[in-house]
Amino acid sequence: MNKSVSTILRVVLGILFVAHAINKFQTGLPNISGWFQSLGLPGALGYVVAYTELIVGIALILGFMTRYVSAIVIVLMIGAIFTAKLSVGLLGNGQMAGYELDIAFALIALHLVFTETTPLSLDALFTRNREQ
Template structure:
């Protein structure tokens, strides 16, 4: 059991850092430019803001272990859309002009795993909910 939790912690923190940095870069690079690019590939421009916020705030939440399953599910959806809408045409390893979808597929797999299994080790959620469970048992 503990090995699984250590593995989930590593995935959760790594995924959180990756998405936090990607969300931050969208804002630092000019979110308006990202919105324009979204429009150019047939996605509503406002979705750039939604994606960037989910990546930025979701990355922090994953690092802290706050809402891991929900955040991971949202990130999985983002990765599915990224693979299908942007990366699939370039192939698995890319076509020499653009990157392939191998990295996105790895992020998708990590997100799906955390969405299904969660991660309790050093997670704020676990600290909060275990404290509440303990308090309920003490008052009963």
């Protein structure tokens, strides 16, 4: 696939993850923690997910450790599907979104796991510096 398309996918996925993290912070991490508890998960996991989404998003935007960060995205999306979204179906139930977006995010991340380092990334900069 064209490296510029991969770059766009990486940056857009990063922006979307930052947006999701910001939404969690604006909603209030105690509220997110409570929602996680309502799903039968540890409340502290809400904090971990919010900060992970923020860090992952920034790393993707910058192109830093893209393959590893993309693997984390896949794990997050699988976790979201099986803990929160599976019961509401692919398209949701009118009160909650389904898991279609989670699948799309995971597939973009899977593409990035197997893509060569893209230009305009810290990964490319570090690779060039190592080769010199």
